[in-house]
Amino acid sequence: MKSPSATLLAEVRTFRQNHPEVRYVDLIALDIPGHFYGKRYPVEMLEKVAAGSPLKLPQNAVLLGAQGGLFKIGDYCFNDGDPDANRRLVPGTLKPVSWESQPLGQMLITSDGTEAPIEFEPREVLTKVLERLHHKGIHPVVAFELEFYLFDKKLDDGLPQFARDPLSDDVDDQPNLHIERLSRFSDVLDDMAQTAKAQGIDITVITAEIGPGQFEINFGHCDDGLRAADWAALFCRSTRGVALKHGYRASFMAKPYLQFPGSGMHVHVSLYDGAGNNVLAAHQQQPLRHAVAGCLALLPHCMPIFSPNHNAFRRLGGTVNAATRASWGFEDRDACVRIPESDPRNLRIEHRLASADANPYLVLAAILAGLEHGLEARQEPIAPLNEDRSSGTDFPVDMLDAVRAMQHQSVVRDKLGAEFVDVYCENKRQDHLAFQQEISAREYRWFL
Structure with missing residues (x-):
């Protein structure tokens, strides 16, 4: 060797x-x-x-x-x-x-x-979580899905403009899920996919999403969590570069338009033991319920990871499939934690809360920490949305509240590392305060 x-x-x-x-x-x-x-x-x-x-x-x-x-x-x-x-x-x-x-x-x-x-490097944080799970005989299989918007290359007074349809030379300002949009933007989308594959990224499904110029890329399921997060990070870099080459801007910004859906990072996770058995499917899926309960318990305390900036909090609620409370459900896209229909071998959770511009290493680390906590605590989750549409628990919807909820939570500090949590929370607090130091044109219009 x-x-x-x-x-x-x-x-x-x-x-x-x-x-x-x-x-x-x-x-x-x-x-x-x-x-x-x-x-x-x-x-x-x-x-x-x-x-x-x-x-x-x-x-x-x-x-x-x-x-x-x-x-x-x-x-x-x-x-x-x-x-x-x-x-x-x-x-x-x-x-x-x-x-x-x-x-x-x-x-x-x-x-x-x-x-x-x-200790606070994102890849190192994920490495520690994965090593701890592997020591317990648990092996995650992970697949990311990333949504993003295409914009015109030129900004209009700093604001994004709709991407231009290369066939009609008109703006693509109609939100839809039509397959024709994939054809109209096939040159840039195909280049994005081929470039990602040249980077070693396993690209699978491409979808035209609801927002104007919005698309989603799915990655293959990977039995190496670090590599899965590497793929997500590298895809963002290559996609932005390819878009510029074609005369567009590609952005993973969480909420570029208030009137259209935001862009999310959906993460599918299944867990297997050393013999290749799906841990979540054992004992009439009782571990699945425990894992869901753990995810929901830690979710309110990991919001600075899932929504890492002021704009990301704008994505929560108000539009389709964006939750405002920690919830779960079977085949329910309104839930933060969705259980897709599958056979026992492929039973998994789909964590849908993170914004597309979140750090993939930290998002996966937080999700796995929640799953681990649930398997340890063996608590029953709240009712799924399929049984009660009002089911759910509140989570912070403001960065400063979110940081306070994260920084002193003992399980999060234990699972992700106390030094990382302190550093990360202060970084987010300072970023948020710096963002608020600029007076916008709207503020002058309202109060001057």
């Missing part, structure tokens, strides 16, 4: 042979708000890193706010000397970038698996 460095070195050398035109590779990782940060390396230096040379980036790059600023969080950023932290290359993620004007490659990096992983 090859050592990790030998495997990485072979991957880099094979890439260089297949893509001799590529001179630089972007080494990228996801920060807390869900943006990629990193460095652009000459490809010959990447070979040295793959062979074992240190790869260091500032530890506090993970703490960047939504606009890239640094916040004082405990001693981080301003009282710690801004130290470097080791990163490692993620095997299997070195791929060509086709949407840039010049030949380029990209590869994921992470602190998980290093001697001193960053």
Whole structure:
């Protein structure tokens, strides 16, 4: 068996042979708000890193706010000397970038698996949750679904414009689910799908959604939770790049139009034991009920993860299939936790609350923590919506309330890590306060 460095070195050398035109590779990782940060390396230096040379980036790059600023969080950023932290290359993620004007490659990096992983790095948080589940003999299988909007490339005084129909040269301003929209935008959608596949992402179904210029992409079910979250993160990056190449903007913003549905991140999760048996289907599906109860119990305390910014809270309620309370149901898209119809082998939950711009590593970590908590506590859930349309429990619908609900919840701190929870909550609090520091034109119209 090859050592990790030998495997990485072979991957880099094979890439260089297949893509001799590529001179630089972007080494990228996801920060807390869900943006990629990193460095652009000459490809010959990447070979040295793959062979074992240190790869260091500032530890506090993970703490960047939504606009890239640094916040004082405990001693981080301003009282710690801004130290470097080791990163490692993620095997299997070195791929060509086709949407840039010049030949380029990209590869994921992470602190998980290093001697001193960053406790609040999103990928490390998910790694710890998965390792704990695997130690208990539980193996998740995960599939993400992501909704997004296409806009015209040019903004109108900073506001998005409807995408132009390439066949009629008119704006696509009619919300619908028609299959013809897939045909009208087939050039850009096909390029998005093919580019994602070239990145190693298992793309399956493409759907024209209800909003004007809104689409949904489904990913294949994956028995590696980290890889499933990698796919979701990388898809957002490649899709935005491909859209610009075709004269559009692609955005995973949660609620770009108040009058049309928002964009969500739906996550399907099933759990299997070491023998391949579906844990949720055992004992007349009693573990499923326990898992649902755990998800619903932690959901109000994980809202800063599921709705990571001010705009994301706008998505909740008011339009189709967007819940305002923690609820569940069989084949019910109004529920936060939906149980799709399936045979016992494929029995799973579909968690529908997160916005499309949420951090996929943290969303999956929070969902799995809820499932784990439910299997441990073995509590019965509230009535499903199929039995009682008013069933549900309240959750915070404001960022500051959500942060207060998350920061001191003992189960969340235990499952996701106390250091992460403190850092994440302060990051969201500071981002929210910074967002409120700008006076909008509407405010002048109302009060000047």
